[in-house]
Amino acid sequence: MAEEVIKLTRKKGGTLKDKVMEILPEGGNLNLCLTCGACSSGCPATGLHDMDPRKFLRMAALGMDEEIKNSPWIWCCSMCQRCIYVCPMKIDIPQLVFNARKMVPREERPKGILGSCDMALRSDTCSAMGATEEDFQFVVEDVLAEYQEAQPSFKDMQAPVNKQGAEFFLNQNSREPVTEPDEMVPLWKILHLVGADWTYGTKGWAAENYCMFMADDDAWKHITEVKAKAVDDLGCKVWLNTE
Amino acid sequence: MNSDWNKELGVKFTVQDPCQLVRKSFGDPVADDLRYVVKAVVGEENFIDMTPNKSNNFCCGGGGGFLQSGLPEERREYGRIKLNQILATGATYAITPCHNCHAQVHDLAEHYEAPYHTVHLWTLIALSLGILGPNEREYLGDDLKEVNMAEWESEY
Numbered sequence: 001m002a003e004e005v006i007k008l009t010r011k012k013g014g015t016l017k018d019k020v021m022e023i024l025p026e027g028g029n030l031n032l033c034l035t036c037g038a039c040s041s042g043c044p045a046t047g048l049h050d051m052d053p054r055k056f057l058r059m060a061a062l063g064m065d066e067e068i069k070n071s072p073w074i075w076c077c078s079m080c081q082r083c084i085y086v087c088p089m090k091i092d093i094p095q096l097v098f099n100a101r102k103m104v105p106r107e108e109r110p111k112g113i114l115g116s117c118d119m120a121l122r123s124d125t126c127s128a129m130g131a132t133e134e135d136f137q138f139v140v141e142d143v144l145a146e147y148q149e150a151q152p153s154f155k156d157m158q159a160p161v162n163k164q165g166a167e168f169f170l171n172q173n174s175r176e177p178v179t180e181p182d183e184m185v186p187l188w189k190i191l192h193l194v195g196a197d198w199t200y201g202t203k204g205w206a207a208e209n210y211c212m213f214m215a216d217d218d219a220w221k222h223i224t225e226v227k228a229k230a231v232d233d234l235g236c237k238v239w240l241n242t243e
Numbered sequence: 244m245n246s247d248w249n250k251e252l253g254v255k256f257t258v259q260d261p262c263q264l265v266r267k268s269f270g271d272p273v274a275d276d277l278r279y280v281v282k283a284v285v286g287e288e289n290f291i292d293m294t295p296n297k298s299n300n301f302c303c304g305g306g307g308g309f310l311q312s313g314l315p316e317e318r319r320e321y322g323r324i325k326l327n328q329i330l331a332t333g334a335t336y337a338i339t340p341c342h343n344c345h346a347q348v349h350d351l352a353e354h355y356e357a358p359y360h361t362v363h364l365w366t367l368i369a370l371s372l373g374i375l376g377p378n379e380r381e382y383l384g385d386d387l388k389e390v391n392m393a394e395w396e397s398e399y
Binding site: 042044045048049072075076077078079080081082085086110111112113116147150151153154173175180182183185186187189190193207210212213214242 | 262266267298299300301302304305306307308309311312313314317318320321322324325342346363365366368369372374375376378379381393
């Protein structure tokens with residue numbers, strides 16, 4: 001037996017697809033789909049919640065904005081861009097997904113992403129796990145001292161914090177200082193051996209930016225600006241993000 | 244830096260091309276650089292590529308906020324393809340140069356009880372340099388817990 005007929009809900013004032021086309025170069029090529037399905041055949045999210053990239057784009061083309069917004073699938077897309085890579089028309093489906101996320105009221109977006117974004121917004125460390133400037137500096141110095149003592153060949157190793165004018169400003173995902181600090185050490189050792197002039201900063205040290213995944217433009221822009229300012233304030237030439 | 248430590252052991256490795264680094268930023272040239280480093284560290288004969296790879300690689304499912312989206316069932320179903328690609332190489336170690344990939348590929352192995360370990364690239368570089376201490380081997384299997392230790396580490 002056939003499923004119920006889908007009634008299109010196109011509203012006046014433009015659809016999600018129209019809006020996204022306005023902000024993307026060449027409109028993200030969203031009108032050029034050949035419906036070949038190359039996107040869906042190589043997308044690991046195909047089939048989740050009865051959705052795939054081609055279907056998603058067709059629904060957008062038909063103005064089914066409500067159905068799109070309400071599908072958990074928009075949180076299953078990892079924005080990996082493989083669909084664009086294999087698309088003969090280079091259609092930007094991930095941007096459509098990103099903007100679909102923006103249609104969901106902020107407080108209704110996934111709690112884990114929301115909480116991580118809001119936590120990062122609370123301080124200039126930008127840490128999604130809420131680690132403070134003092135916490136971070138303490139852990140780095142404590143771990144460094146331990147290794148300088150335990151491993152004689154690294155007694156001169158440094159893990160500088162707020163070193164003015166260093167060439168490289170290195171970010172660090174919060175997970176290491178908070179839950180597995182020993183995992184920071186191999187990279188320190190490599191930097192030490194090659195003689196790299198690097199530093200952490202107490203401000204803007206956290207590498208993650210969940211506000212971007214949340215599709216909160218003001219918030220992810222703020223996080224990025226705080227980090228960029230931290231790099232500039234120390235006069236570092238290169239910003240290294242290991243994410 | 245060399246792969247002498249692995250000449251007789253012959254431990255096999257594969258690598259997950261991070262979408263952000265490769266497809267979305269620097270393309271195949273950086274994927275080639277990545278392989279140059281990995282092969283130098285583990286030995287060319289001990290590296291097995293996944294299919295497809297480089298810019299055509301499949302995302303593991305750790306990106307885009309998926310790890311925090313509260314959809315673990317969907318995330319692991321998404322990652323099952325990656326799991327099978329890793330298993331098809333026969334490698335016992337998956338190198339994940341990206342933090343999100345590390346979290347997801349590691350979780351896939353735990354969830355599906357797959358027989359591979361998930362390691363950061365810096366861990367293997369340090370291992371091959373003979374500077375990897377005992378406390379920095381959290382993600383290595385028993386086969387590599389004591390391999391290529393420096394002399395000072397026997398003092399522990």
